[in-house]
Structures are given as C-alpha cells and as structure tokens.
Amino acid sequence: MAEIETSLLGDPEKENAREEKEEEEDLGGTRLEAVTVEEAQLPISVEDRWKEYFETLEPELPSSLSEEALRALLQTRGEELGPAGREALSALLHREEHGAVSYGLFVEALSNKRRASFRCAVSQGLRSDVLEGGTAGSSVGVVGGSAGVGDRCLLSVARETLPRDSERRWFLHVYSGCPPPLLMPSISLAQVVVFVVYGLALGTWLLPTYDADFMNGSLLYSPPRRHEAWRFLSYALTHAGAEQLGLALLAQLSVGLPLEMAHGSLRIGAVYMAGVLAGSLLGSVADRRAPLVGSSGGVYALLSAHLANIAMNWSRMKGSFRVLRMAFLLLLMSAELGRAVWLRLSPRAAPAQPSFVPHLAGVWVGLTLGLAVLRCYEQRLRDQCCWRVASLAYAASVLLAVACNVAMGDPAGADRPPPAAAEAAPAGGH
Structure with missing residues (x-):
C-alpha cells in the first residue's frame, strides 16, 4: 500500500523534507513506524508564566485567546515552548473546533494532560496510508480500494467507537494488535x-x-x-x-x-x-x-x-x-x-x-x-x-x-434453592 504523507502545519513540501531527513537520521532511511516526542520539561509556574506574556499584549487577560495571538506566540517564543510544547500548541491551532481558545485549555495543552505523541499525531495526521484528505476536519476513510481487510476492519472499529477524527487517526496509527484484545x-x-x-x-x-x-x-x-x-x-x-x-x-x-x-x-x-x-x-x-x-x-x-x-x-x-x-x-x-x-x-x-x-x-x-x-x-x-x-x-x-x-442480615423468607436429587432422598430410604 502506498503511503500518503500529509502535514497539517506550514508548507507541505518543507514538512515532508524535514520528516524525511529526520527519518533517515533516526532510522537509517527505514519507514517511520511510530512517533516519539520528548516530553517538555515546562516550569511549574507555567500558568503564571504565560499569563504574564499575554498580559503584555493586553492589560487584562481575556477569557479566550484568539488564534492570531497563539500563532504569534508560536512564532516569537517557540523556542521557549520546547518540542512538545510546540507540538501541543500546533495541535491546538489545528483542532477540529476552530476559533478562540480558553486560557484554561491553553494551559491544559501545555501541561501535558495528553501524551505528547498523541498531540503530535493530531497535528500531523499520521497513519495517512489508511486515511484520505489532509485537514484536521476531514473524514477518515479508506484510500480507494487499496486498503486490506485488516485496515478496513480497523477503520470500521474507529468509526463505530471514536467520535473525533483526531482520535480515529491516532487509533489507526498506534493499533498493532499486540497484545490482542483477549x-x-x-x-x-x-x-x-x-x-x-x-x-x-x-x-x-x-x-x-x-x-x-x-x-x-x-x-x-x-x-x-x-x-x-x-x-x-x-x-x-x-x-x-x-x-x-x-x-x-x-x-x-x-x-x-x-x-x-x-x-x-x-x-x-x-x-x-x-x-x-x-x-x-x-x-x-x-x-x-x-x-x-x-x-x-x-x-x-x-x-x-x-x-x-x-x-x-x-x-x-x-x-x-x-x-x-x-x-x-x-x-x-x-x-x-x-x-x-x-x-x-x-x-x-x-x-x-x-x-x-x-x-x-x-x-x-x-x-x-x-x-x-x-x-x-x-x-x-x-x-x-x-x-x-x-x-x-x-x-x-x-x-x-x-x-x-x-x-x-440474611433475607427474611428468602426462597432457598430446592434440594438436589441426592439430598432429597431421605436417609434409610423412608
């Protein structure tokens, strides 16, 4: 099955080139099977730290942050976020529900309440060899008729059990059947x-x-x-x-x-x-x-x-x-x-x-x-x-x-099971 690489961030050609380079360096040119992202060691005072940053833009911190403000943060302070932080913020910008983001959700994303590899999969749309389309809001589907029976079964499971495209992408990416569901x-x-x-x-x-x-x-x-x-x-x-x-x-x-x-x-x-x-x-x-x-x-x-x-x-x-x-x-x-x-x-x-x-x-x-x-x-x-x-x-x-x-205590007047045949026979045959 031909693999379709799709990136949700930046220029697709640059992203593909970057991914191919990282793949060759890390795995010697073999196909990248899983995504690993280092967990960012964020400061304990992450909430207060970024609150101060946004207050420099507006004296009173708004209840919601615009996508423009988040993109500006990613461009100007991206190095301070670290790899996992940048992936988290990118996933937040490319989520299914577009629009303003509450400050609480912003802090939650940077505080790693989800695994970093999950955030990366959300933003990059991995396992695209089983998916079609390249946007975060696109439906999950089989590419033409090239998917095998196993992939079609997994796709059916994802569609029937998981409500979000991002979750379906992640399931299709990580599921290996080992250990099997027993x-x-x-x-x-x-x-x-x-x-x-x-x-x-x-x-x-x-x-x-x-x-x-x-x-x-x-x-x-x-x-x-x-x-x-x-x-x-x-x-x-x-x-x-x-x-x-x-x-x-x-x-x-x-x-x-x-x-x-x-x-x-x-x-x-x-x-x-x-x-x-x-x-x-x-x-x-x-x-x-x-x-x-x-x-x-x-x-x-x-x-x-x-x-x-x-x-x-x-x-x-x-x-x-x-x-x-x-x-x-x-x-x-x-x-x-x-x-x-x-x-x-x-x-x-x-x-x-x-x-x-x-x-x-x-x-x-x-x-x-x-x-x-x-x-x-x-x-x-x-x-x-x-x-x-x-x-x-x-x-x-x-x-x-x-x-x-x-x-x-014991149920009053409970119906006890009738005696079994061996127990019902009176002793001595009477």
Whole structure:
C-alpha cells in the first residue's frame, strides 16, 4: 500500500523534507513506524508564566485567546515552548473546533494532560496510508480500494467507537494488535464452557433455573449463600438458557470487542466488572429473595455507555449504519430485559427466578462510569473531573450496598434453592 504523507502545519513540501531527513537520521532511511516526542520539561509556574506574556499584549487577560495571538506566540517564543510544547500548541491551532481558545485549555495543552505523541499525531495526521484528505476536519476513510481487510476492519472499529477524527487517526496509527484484545473473547469462551458443562450434566438447555441441581451450583448468586463472596462476580458465568447466553455473546463480541480494541482491555474490563458487581450488590438489596445469573450487569454497562457516547456525539460519528446499529442494540437490550422481567414475575411454579435488577444496575454504571471512560480516550482518567465524580459515586454506592447487606442480615423468607436429587432422598430410604 502506498503511503500518503500529509502535514497539517506550514508548507507541505518543507514538512515532508524535514520528516524525511529526520527519518533517515533516526532510522537509517527505514519507514517511520511510530512517533516519539520528548516530553517538555515546562516550569511549574507555567500558568503564571504565560499569563504574564499575554498580559503584555493586553492589560487584562481575556477569557479566550484568539488564534492570531497563539500563532504569534508560536512564532516569537517557540523556542521557549520546547518540542512538545510546540507540538501541543500546533495541535491546538489545528483542532477540529476552530476559533478562540480558553486560557484554561491553553494551559491544559501545555501541561501535558495528553501524551505528547498523541498531540503530535493530531497535528500531523499520521497513519495517512489508511486515511484520505489532509485537514484536521476531514473524514477518515479508506484510500480507494487499496486498503486490506485488516485496515478496513480497523477503520470500521474507529468509526463505530471514536467520535473525533483526531482520535480515529491516532487509533489507526498506534493499533498493532499486540497484545490482542483477549478479554471479551475469553469471558465469552468461559461462559460457553460453563453453559455446555451444565447443559450436558442436566440434560436441559432452556430455563435451567427450574432445575434444582443448577440452582444449587457453586457459581450463581443465591441469597442464602451470599456469604460466599465469589458469587457476587462468578454469577456472570452462568446463564438462564441458550437465549440469554446468545444475546450476551452477541453484545460482548459485537460491541465489547471493538470497544476493547479502541480503549484497551483494562478500561473496558473495569467497566464490565463494575457492572457485574453493581448488579449483584443492587440485586442483593433491592430484590433480596431472588438469585442472580447471567452477565447482564456487565453487558448493559458496555451497551449503555456505547449508546450514550453515540447519542452525545451523533454528528461526529462516521459509522455508515448508525441508525440501524443503534436501533438494533436498543432492540437487543429491550428483548433481554423483557425476557428477564417475564421470567422473574411469571406465575411461580418453582422457587424465585433470577432477578432483572442487574440489567438496571448495568445501565446506571454505563451512563456514569462507562461513559466517563469512553469520553476520555487516550487521556489520563485521574485528571478528568467526570471520571473522578463517577468513581466516587460508584465507590460510595458499593460501600452503601455492602453496609446494607451487613445491617439487614440474611433475607427474611428468602426462597432457598430446592434440594438436589441426592439430598432429597431421605436417609434409610423412608
């Protein structure tokens, strides 16, 4: 595939010549695969320092800085900014949203709240062999028909999960598939294995929750056995039938896997497990008599965060089938929630069926913690106010649920699972 070098700063011919020279010096003429930019060691008083500079231009520092003022700073004081500072300011000038820049955003860019290599990619439009166009606001697309299947898949992932062109460029530039996204496939495989083992042992593949041996299993959450702490997470490996497992696998592999590729296994795994834990804790308080099975807490956390991110950035998303994809996911969520509500509230022919509370808990986690993660692509989460607020709210909710479980004790009148066949036979045969 022919490589298209595009620069967003200055004269394109000079930029290309400079990049080729640096490439030959640093890599002996080989193709530059990644961009590394030294982090600028800015003074601690960076905010006050540049405030003094702008006050020399205007006695009272305005709330926003014009592009002309920033360009003048880049031309007259560029050496003082250092390499990373110049790249940060250049990226700020060539961002998608043109116009005046607040002083806070200016300080944030120079304070390195984003990685320097990310700022460089924003300004230079790297991985242009997969992109078309050469402006910061251009859409991300495949160059003609020359892109391979792998690049087209990556492009689809970028379009479906990342709202900004700069973020899509960076993802396409840095993604190498090493290490591969193994979290969602591993969870899905474990769930299939558990389901097959139970299915072969019980001889049933639909509604195993009516089977005593299944309800006495060691993985699902059972109110009388809530002192076994692992059940608050392990219940996500079990499912109430092939239909629930199928919907979970479809969501995890069609939405969870692309999100894992874009945002990383650690972040997506944290959102998923936060949804699972929130589902069991809320269920143990709000629906204390019901057992819990299924990965709906984690699945709904990812789906809710993804759908909310799409809705909030609708005009920026580049997916070709946004409406159909969103409608399909909403239909999927509604169908699974309806199935869970029907199973829980249907006339009881056996002890209490699994609760649908984890579905609701997953939605809450997705709209708070999950959305904060998806909105902070390639940013340090600890520096983001939305992440701190969502994390504190989640931690407080977990502590409150634990305190409620301790204070309320065992659920009064909880439906215990029916005894297994071996336990049901009276001793001595009477």
